[in-house]
Amino acid sequence: MEELGREVVRDYDGREPLLVAPLKASVVFVADLSRAIPIPHALDFLELASYGADADTGGHARIRFLKDLDSEIAGRDVLIVEDVIDTGLTLNYLCKTLALRDPASLAAVTLLDRPYRRLVEDLPVRYVGFTVPDELFVGYGFDLAEQYRNLPDLHVLRPKS
Amino acid sequence: MTLETPDFQAYRGEAPPRFANRSELECAKVLDYYGVPWEYEPRTFVLEQDDDGRVVEAFKPDFYLPEQDLYVEVTVMKQSLVTRKNRKLRKLRERYPDVRVKLFYKRDIERLAERYRLELAS
Numbered sequence: 001m002e003e004l005g006r007e008v009v010r011d012y013d014g015r016e017p018l019l020v021a022p023l024k025a026s027v028v029f030v031a032d033l034s035r036a037i038p039i040p041h042a043l044d045f046l047e048l049a050s051y052g053a054d055a056d057t058g059g060h061a062r063i064r065f066l067k068d069l070d071s072e073i074a075g076r077d078v079l080i081v082e083d084v085i086d087t088g089l090t091l092n093y094l095c096k097t098l099a100l101r102d103p104a105s106l107a108a109v110t111l112l113d114r115p116y117r118r119l120v121e122d123l124p125v126r127y128v129g130f131t132v133p134d135e136l137f138v139g140y141g142f143d144l145a146e147q148y149r150n151l152p153d154l155h156v157l158r159p160k161s
Numbered sequence: 162m163t164l165e166t167p168d169f170q171a172y173r174g175e176a177p178p179r180f181a182n183r184s185e186l187e188c189a190k191v192l193d194y195y196g197v198p199w200e201y202e203p204r205t206f207v208l209e210q211d212d213d214g215r216v217v218e219a220f221k222p223d224f225y226l227p228e229q230d231l232y233v234e235v236t237v238m239k240q241s242l243v244t245r246k247n248r249k250l251r252k253l254r255e256r257y258p259d260v261r262v263k264l265f266y267k268r269d270i271e272r273l274a275e276r277y278r279l280e281l282a283s
Contacts, residue, residue: 062170063195089195096196119263120197120229 004109005036007127016040017077020069023047025083028141029111033081044071063093078103083141084112088120095124169193173227174200184237185223200225208252220249222262232262
């Protein structure tokens, strides 16, 4: 976390970045990352509808905000704080949507990365905590059906053999 | 088996897609949900021809994502058949080095299902 914080400080010193965290899994990460960034910065949150929420409407369903940002981001340096990036579909949507609001810059930091699963490649992923294998993680904000988010550390969840 | 074909928004093909299995359909729904333009089986790649120029082996990836310039092959096959498909992919990459293609395993689709709460047929 300290390493990530140092990298963010190196790149954003004097720019007062806005850290944008999609709810809910990145909450714990952004809380720790924010405390590892000793330069002035702001926090904001958004929430996207999960696929299942609209699944019954089939192909008509499109991703949408359940909660939009409270802040205006025009002219600001925005750093999206992701819990994990795999296919890149979520981050791609976020970047395209937020870019329409004319931020000064748009980049992303992720705690976990699975670059080998990427379907969308041209993403502004500037900082990566850990590149991880294709396992299911819980704890540290990651859930399984809303369980285990409160575990203080990351755990790999494996099916019983 | 006839699969439902929703009114896709991000589909960029002409004829309505006719998916071979439920995993392909679910993959299409996820792409559509995220507004990522996609086509279904738009191109057949010739892998082998005989001495008379007849095609003896070809490969048609399931999806093409034009914005990513990426072909995606979804497979629900058992491991031995996946190995054969992997061999085809290697051959495709050798013959068409500029073509980007990724294989999505059944496990990848199941992971999408976990993440996006999809319901997959068993």
